Amino acid sequence: MQPSIANTSTRYGWAMIILHWLIGIIFIGQFALGFVMVRIESQRTSFELIQLHKSFGFLLLGLIILRIAWRLGNAAPALPASVGTLERRTAPLAHFALYAFQVALPLSGWALVSVSTLEIPTMPFNQFVMPNLPLAESDAAESFWSAAHWYLAYAGIALVALHIGAALRHHFLLRDNVLTRMITPSSGGE
């Protein structure tokens, strides 16, 4: 059978699978890029990496909006029957938190560039000028959003680590299909 674009009651469709891995890879890449770009010695390279980080941040924001819309129209498959009560209750909270961070991180970055007194324009991938959020610019606001973006990034990456740990636990210890169903799309029959 053809791989299905939509989720079923037990499996993910390929749309969700692609969005999941694409966002996951960019998210982790953004963390690494953000870490490096503010520590690198060359001011020129730092400037260019920051612009790249902003570009990917907006790409991420677009992808996550698409992902949330898709998720709202496509219920996630149920957890396997073998999953215990505690995880059955906490997993949705962890997933909700992951979604919240995916939205909050790009928005906090957008707020940061919007209030920065450096007034550096934002052009995602040099394609068009992204307007700033309607926030007042000041050194104090810049410090606030810089700290917020930083804390959110560290908390978000910790959550991602937890998510990866849980997926590996499902695969190697519990030996269920929680990880593999995020790799192989449903083919409609399940």
Next chain:
Amino acid sequence: MKARILGLAAFAACLVMPVYAAVALSEAAGSYTISPAGSSIRFSIGKAGGGGFDGAFSRFKGTIRIDNRDVGRSRVDLIIYPESVGTGQGRIDAFLRSDAVFDAANSPEIQFRSTSVTRTGDTTALVTGQLTARGKTFPEKFTAELGGLKGGTIKFHVTGKVLRSRYGMDVGTPLYSNVVDFDMTLTGRRG
């Protein structure tokens, strides 16, 4: 980006005469030392989405020599110290001084030496010369307009556009324009 300084000298020559019809070339002729007190070298770079940012160099030196017989043989030499760049935003100044832009530590001077001065009007002249920044030299043109000649002091308003990418200062394009607009007031004192 900034470098330009240009040549006013040329224009000086030119200008001098015409407008101030009262100012005979013979009166303006001579050598002038650019006086920082009455001079300014400002620049502006447009930004994507509108606006731009402005800056100025506070330290520079130079001479203007106006030839008595042939305006075309007049000369302007200018040296700008990029370390003195100021935009009103310390972080931007540090960025401009760094090797991302001026590399002021290794290239402490931006030089302009005129090669020709052509009169274009009663008080205006086109000054062509060699601009050197970060070890790269290219011909540049500046427009000079005579602002006045009084008691051994001559004043020019000089404008011109320089493409910064040629001097290894293309960082930030296309967020920031490659074109740097220079706007200078150069006051020379005879002697």
